[in-house]
Amino acid sequence: MATINFYLDKSDKKGLAPIHLRINCSGTQIKLATGQKIDPELFDKKRQRVKGITIEATETNHYLNFLNERADELLHHSNKKTFSQDEIKDILNQHIDGYRENHTVNIVKEQISLYGKPFTFIDLFAGAGGFSEGFLQAEVNNKFFDFIAASDINENCELTHIVRYNHQLGLNAEFLKQDITEPDFLDNLLQKIGNKKIDVVCGGPPCQSFSLAGKRKKFDKKDDLFSHYLEVIKILQPKYFVMENVKGILTKENGKIKDLIIQEINSIVDNKEIxxxxxxxxxxxxxxxxxxxxxxxxxxxxxxxxxxxxxxxxxxxxxxxxxxxxxxxxxxxxxxxxxxxxxxxxxxxxxxxxxxxxxxxxxxxxxxxxxxxxxxxxxxxxxxxxxxxxxxxxxxxxxxxxxxxxxxxxxxxxxxxxxxxxxxxxxxxxxxxxxxxxxxxxxxxxxxxxxxxILDSIRLYKIEKPLVANASNYGVPQNRERVLFIGCRKDQKFISEIPPTVKENEKVTIFEALYDLDFIGNNQEAHHYELVNISKQYNGTAEKMKSLLKKRTIDGKENSKTGKSFAEWSRGGRLIERYQPKTKPFYVRNFEGLQKGEKYFDILNNHKTSNQNDDVIKRLEIILKNGDYKKAQCEIDDCGLTSNKRNYNVLKPDEQSSTIMTIPDDYVHYNSPRALTVREMARLQSFDDSFVFQGKRSTGGNNRKTEVPQYTLVGNAVPPLLARAIATEILKNIK
Structure with missing residues (x-):
């Protein structure tokens, strides 16, 4: 059993002593510099922590606790049982580097135009930030997007935004946490935007009453959000706007809702022509x-x-x-x-x-x-x-x-x-x-x-019909069909399609997206990557599985010479150079944790499996063996493992997933009898691994009305690669 402790080294000329981490195991000692210095009088040698309740003391003690947890996890709770000294140092030093980097940068930086032509955008109903991510990835002929502001009603959306865009990327993008239906929403949004002219507005009003999968309720508070979205368009009059929604909106009330939306867009007028x-x-x-x-x-x-x-x-x-x-x-x-x-x-x-x-x-x-x-x-x-x-x-x-x-x-x-x-x-x-x-x-x-x-000149936006876009056509390993209403201002080029970036036979598969994360089992959490040996894991089918791995461009096109695998893109990141992270990714539990500096600098985030009981695991094993929930029903009943759950989606490694929703238990991993982790669902949505989903991991019951935990953030998001394709098409046409 290894022992883990902290001690002070010799003080420097200023009288501050470096804090070191020491690990003793089987007569071997490993020492690591934490990067923290402290007045020796403030260090409690017995507790091996900083004395006092100042912000600095609280933050430093959180950091030491974090390193202690990660060292203990690595040495005592890892799937891997044998480590070299260099392996332990390398993994722990990555956590330490994340902390050091965060404390040596200016968190918020002005978005200075380093090159090319910036166009501004705001993201309404932003959720986790799928649209925002995709827009920041897009670049055409030195044209790119500046992120000005986002809005949503939930605190965890705000927390995820602030950590990702303000802290991690160092942008000064604002966030407005307010219901768009409130009377002063527009005033507050305009205050956040300041004197900046907005070129593009994007967003997906969460019209649950339009969803094929959700309840259709009259006077649901989400029913009329699109009209409030259009009120923002009327005020800002951007060059383009994008409204994303579920495919069911096309057939709701025999197409009347779709026609109404088109009619309302056509009703936005150029005030100068009135x-x-x-x-x-x-x-x-x-x-x-x-x-x-x-x-x-x-x-x-x-x-x-x-x-x-x-x-x-x-x-x-x-x-x-x-x-x-x-x-x-x-x-x-x-x-x-x-x-x-x-x-x-x-x-x-x-x-x-x-x-x-x-x-x-x-x-x-x-x-x-x-x-x-x-x-x-x-x-x-x-x-x-x-x-x-x-x-x-x-x-x-x-x-x-x-x-x-x-x-x-x-x-x-x-x-x-x-x-x-x-x-x-x-x-x-x-x-x-x-x-x-x-x-x-x-x-x-x-x-x-x-x-x-007169009417030809008075209509401010051109739109003929909504577009249906399948995310799998844009390098996303998921068959997620979405409807896009793209409004083009009359002085801009008309956009009638978002051209696919991949052909039908080169779509990204589930195995490509997830194989390198397949090293954890039931009720486990991983904070760093581990090597996945496909030959050992798949034995007789290893060659077939390896053949699924393709080298690709960022948007999914196959490119064996200079391309990267989907997993490599996910781990390395897809943002253009201008928006490369300024700090290592980190996780916080809530705003209080952010204010106190209680940050978790992990190499891998959001990769935790659910704690499923033996009966659930046996049921999932039967479903996985049969490859389909309905086919497995008889065997499940015979084994006394009947469930009230309506459906399980068994992931097929050589296919794309069905639409990723917000409940992880709906999916069965293609190789293990378990649900998906937040990180795996994020991969299927095409989020980079550096994008950390904050706050609670999941919730249930009536809490789902007010809370937006990590799984919900992922499931409700626009896939960033789909958003990137939309942003790219806009950049090609925008004047």
């Missing part, structure tokens, strides 16, 4: 329905308003229509009816509700948050909440107003006036595109031709 449109409509007013045309003008002019002005503009619109109704009331109802009739009151009070849309939307947002927090779903409460939330929506209020009009006995010569009021209210809730459809119906053929020319 006066031209308004002038055109004013010319039409002389011989057309002036009330409806004035309503359209007011609706169009709302497009150029911002923040608080929008609410004023909306209220003025409703008051304009309300005044029209007040003028009409004496003509369609006598005095007594106008004061007591419930239908007249419904119309009148409906206008009051619509005029206070902002207040009702805030109330609606708060109720949805509370509903979600209380887990109201599939119960006796859900219908009541849904009914109320539906009734306070503008569309429902207008429906009630329309129903009330129909119930009135309106003289025939005023029916059209009533109908125009309803149309005007629908204009209020319409998208810009829907409003233009109404305008087109009021135009003559000659006017339509003139209007269409």
């Amino acid at each position: 006066p031209v449109l308004v002038s055109f409509i004013r010319k039409m007013k002389s011989d057309k329905n002036s009330f409806l045309l004035e309503s359209i003008i007011k609706r169009v002019e709302i497009e150029k308003l911002r923040d608080a002005e929008i609410e004023i503009g909306r209220e003025e619109f409703i008051r304009f229509v309300d005044n029209r109704f007040k003028q009409l009331t004496p003509k369609i109802a006598d005095y007594k009816t106008s004061k007591t009739d419930s239908r007249i009151n419904t119309i009148r009070h409906g206008f009051n509700i619509l005029a206070r849309t902002k207040e009702w939307e805030k109330l609606k947002r708060d109720i949805i948050k509370e509903k979600d927090f209380c887990n109201i779903d599939s119960d006796a409460f859900v219908e009541t909440f849904t009914t109320f939330l539906t009734h306070i929506g503008s569309e429902s209020v207008i429906e009630q107003i329309e129903f009330a009009f129909k119930g009135l006995k309106v003289p025939s010569n005023y029916i059209k006036d009533c109908s125009d009021i309803i149309t005007a209210l629908k204009i209020y809730t319409n998208s810009f595109d829907e409003t233009l459809d109404i305008l087109l119906n009021l135009c003559s053929e000659k006017e339509k031709s003139e209007l269409n020319k």
